[in-house]
Amino acid sequence: MIQFNEKTISRVNEIIARYPDGKQKSALIPVLHLAQVEFDGWLDTPVMDYVAALLKITPIEVYEVASFYSMFNLKPVGKHVFEVCQTGPCMLRGCDDIIDYIKKKLNIKVGETTADGMFTLKTVECLGACGYAPMMQLGKHYREHLTKESVDQIIEECRNK
Amino acid sequence: MSKKLLLNKAHVEGIRHFDVYRREGGYASIEKALKMQPADIVEEVKKSGLRGRGGAGFPTGMKWSFLAKPEGVPRYLVVNADESEPGTFKDRYLMEFIPHLLIEGMIVASFALGSNNSYIYIRGEYDWVADILEEAIKEAHQNGWLGKNIQGSGFDCNIFVQRGAGAYICGEETALLESLEGKRGNPRIKPPFPAVKGLWGCPTVVNNVETIAAVVPIINEGGDEYAKIGIGRSTGTKLISACGNINKPGVYEIDMTISVEEFIFSDEYCGGIPNGKRLKACIPGGSSVPIVPANLLLTTAKGEKRLMNYESLSDGGFATGTMMGSGGFIVLDEDQCIVKHTYTLARFYRHESCGQCSPCREGTGWMEKILQKIETGKGEMKDIDLLWDIQRRIEGNTICPLGDAAAWPVAAAIRHFRDEFEWHVKNPEKCLTQNYGLANYADPIQVAG
Ligand SMILES: Cc1cc2nc3c(=O)[nH]c(=O)nc-3n(C[C@H](O)[C@H](O)[C@H](O)COP(=O)(O)O)c2cc1C
Numbered sequence: 001m002i003q004f005n006e007k008t009i010s011r012v013n014e015i016i017a018r019y020p021d022g023k024q025k026s027a028l029i030p031v032l033h034l035a036q037v038e039f040d041g042w043l044d045t046p047v048m049d050y051v052a053a054l055l056k057i058t059p060i061e062v063y064e065v066a067s068f069y070s071m072f073n074l075k076p077v078g079k080h081v082f083e084v085c086q087t088g089p090c091m092l093r094g095c096d097d098i099i100d101y102i103k104k105k106l107n108i109k110v111g112e113t114t115a116d117g118m119f120t121l122k123t124v125e126c127l128g129a130c131g132y133a134p135m136m137q138l139g140k141h142y143r144e145h146l147t148k149e150s151v152d153q154i155i156e157e158c159r160n161k
Numbered sequence: 162m163s164k165k166l167l168l169n170k171a172h173v174e175g176i177r178h179f180d181v182y183r184r185e186g187g188y189a190s191i192e193k194a195l196k197m198q199p200a201d202i203v204e205e206v207k208k209s210g211l212r213g214r215g216g217a218g219f220p221t222g223m224k225w226s227f228l229a230k231p232e233g234v235p236r237y238l239v240v241n242a243d244e245s246e247p248g249t250f251k252d253r254y255l256m257e258f259i260p261h262l263l264i265e266g267m268i269v270a271s272f273a274l275g276s277n278n279s280y281i282y283i284r285g286e287y288d289w290v291a292d293i294l295e296e297a298i299k300e301a302h303q304n305g306w307l308g309k310n311i312q313g314s315g316f317d318c319n320i321f322v323q324r325g326a327g328a329y330i331c332g333e334e335t336a337l338l339e340s341l342e343g344k345r346g347n348p349r350i351k352p353p354f355p356a357v358k359g360l361w362g363c364p365t366v367v368n369n370v371e372t373i374a375a376v377v378p379i380i381n382e383g384g385d386e387y388a389k390i391g392i393g394r395s396t397g398t399k400l401i402s403a404c405g406n407i408n409k410p411g412v413y414e415i416d417m418t419i420s421v422e423e424f425i426f427s428d429e430y431c432g433g434i435p436n437g438k439r440l441k442a443c444i445p446g447g448s449s450v451p452i453v454p455a456n457l458l459l460t461t462a463k464g465e466k467r468l469m470n471y472e473s474l475s476d477g478g479f480a481t482g483t484m485m486g487s488g489g490f491i492v493l494d495e496d497q498c499i500v501k502h503t504y505t506l507a508r509f510y511r512h513e514s515c516g517q518c519s520p521c522r523e524g525t526g527w528m529e530k531i532l533q534k535i536e537t538g539k540g541e542m543k544d545i546d547l548l549w550d551i552q553r554r555i556e557g558n559t560i561c562p563l564g565d566a567a568a569w570p571v572a573a574a575i576r577h578f579r580d581e582f583e584w585h586v587k588n589p590e591k592c593l594t595q596n597y598g599l600a601n602y603a604d605p606i607q608v609a610g
């Protein structure tokens with residue numbers, strides 16, 4: 001059965017308390033973030049149904065939101081997701097070379113996951129780090145000023161985790 | 162040195178923490194504000210001439226005075242920290258390095274507007290920045306600046322941080338409110354404006370992070386003093402996030418009297434173009450504003466030096482000028498391809514269109530496809546006219562300004578760099594490996610080193 005752990009449940013209740021009575025739907029996006037962290041990095045339908053029940057809204061209200069926002073994964077992803085920015089300012093600083101390098105190094109295309117389930121490569125649009133380009137998001141943090149060498153290091157680091 | 166009002170303390174060691182921030186004079190504006198009448202605070206902000214720093218430049222004091230105040234209905238302040246306009250990363254810097262400045266400004270603004278529960282809507286990817294803000298809020302609570310009856314004033318004030326989840330459109334204020342209500346980020350039809358019907362149908366003010374932070378020096382020094390900095394209707398200081406082909410990318414607080422030339426070439430700011438390259442073009446206010454070639458960037462069509470402020474950057478209208486926008490300053494050197502850069506922006510807008518209006522939903526997709534075609538050497542001459550035609554049909558025909566924001570970069574690229582587009586069409590092989598270069602766009606100034 002799908003269920004948040006106790007700590008997450010109390011976090012959910014804290015979040016709901018931020019809004020006026022009856023406006024608990026406002027907690028949807030924060031709760032989906034929690035769900036994605038707790039349930040393997042993506043939102044399977046039963047997970048979304050669970051969130052709907054928790055917030056007393058209909059499942060469709062959850063699906064339509066989950067599919068709108070690019071941070072929510074509706075399919076399984078690897079343990080480490082490389083989200084490399086490809087918008088103009090990063091392009092000016094050579095993100096194309098970095099993306100090509102990661103593709104070769106991991107032997108996957110953009111959008112794919114390595115066979116061992118370790119890495120997923122995604123391209124994303126501007127993450128607000130244009131001055132520190134090329135860059136990617138890796139979990140909670142940004143990795144900036146990427147070079148081939150630093151990409152090698154990041155991959156090593158992930159493998160050792 | 163120019164005067165700094167927001168970032169002057171950003172590098173004091175430990176400034177992220179309440180104790181240090183307070184020791185450096187933080188939270189003084191709240192002490193002052195709590196002794197004032199809310200209407201007088203609004204008056205100070207009006208006097209300061211502060212204009213919204215989120216992109217549109219709307220006068221903040223005026224926006225605050227429009228807030229409806231029906232009896233028995235809560236009012237809300239919502240801070241827009243969605244910051245997703247390509248080229249823009251100034252709010253992140255402010256929140257990351259001096260988070261209490263935003264919290265302080267929000268408390269003053271909440272008191273002025275009568276908002277007991279205020280929200281920061283921050284883009285989901287700024288996950289660690291949201292943690293920094295949560296920590297600052299916790300400290301403010303512990304020290305009696307948030308919560309019930311703050312500082313014995315009788316005013317209750319809470320601030321909550323809410324993360325988005327990856328959607329540029331949620332920076333548009335009504336899409337933001339939808340998102341905060343737990344829905345898809347589909348912009349609302351205006352009117353009603355948020356000042357009348359905003360969050361959960363209640364009167365709401367939405368302001369940018371930097372706008373709210375600027376309220377702190379305005380209250381500390383007085384609106385009149387603030388208005389003395391800058392020039393004309395560009396009062397105070399402005400954060401500029403500079404990126405692209407420059408030696409020193411980063412966030413700078415400028416006094417809006419400096420010239421664009423000084424901003425790009427002086428060591429105090431961008432430090433010039435790397436590798437001895439020359440300046441080709443610039444998008445000075447975030448990806449949505451018109452790109453201009455170097456010659457029109459540095460001097461206006463009238464031959465005056467262009468300055469880093471609202472009026473000067475837009476001098477000449479779209480024919481020869483551009484806009485201040487969000488202050489996302491993107492510099493392109495002589496090796497950059499205008500077609501390719503424009504293509505990445507078109508792809509961005511197609512990806513970010515919420516899909517409610519057909520001109521935006523369909524038009525952004527068409528523009529992306531045609532630009533990709535030209536960029537990859539498969540374009541025809543008539544594609545350039547088609548692009549022009551599509552952007553024209555989007556502009557002004559949509560629910561929210563994202564449509565315009567998608568149309569303008571394409572329009573400006575064709576307006577100023579049509580020969581480069583034509584060169585791509587005429588040289589389908591060469592354009593894959595070579596760049597058109599500078600032609601006649603470059604700055605007339607020869608830059609040393
Ligand atoms: C597509 C789109 C994206 C926007 N993104 C942002 C943003 O990321 N941050 C922001 O402050 N304003 C953004 N705005 C402007 C907001 O709608 C709103 O005008 C602003 O938050 C008001 O604050 P201000 O008056 O303090 O600038 C955006 C507008 C549009 C149309």
Ligand code: SF4
Pocket residue numbers: 330347348513514515516517518519521522559560561562563564
């Ligand atoms: S202009 Fe585009 S983003 Fe704005 S409401 Fe219409 S479809 Fe959505």
Ligand code: FES
Pocket residue numbers: 085086087088089090091125126127128129130131133135247248249
């Ligand atoms: S363009 Fe890549 S972070 Fe902004």
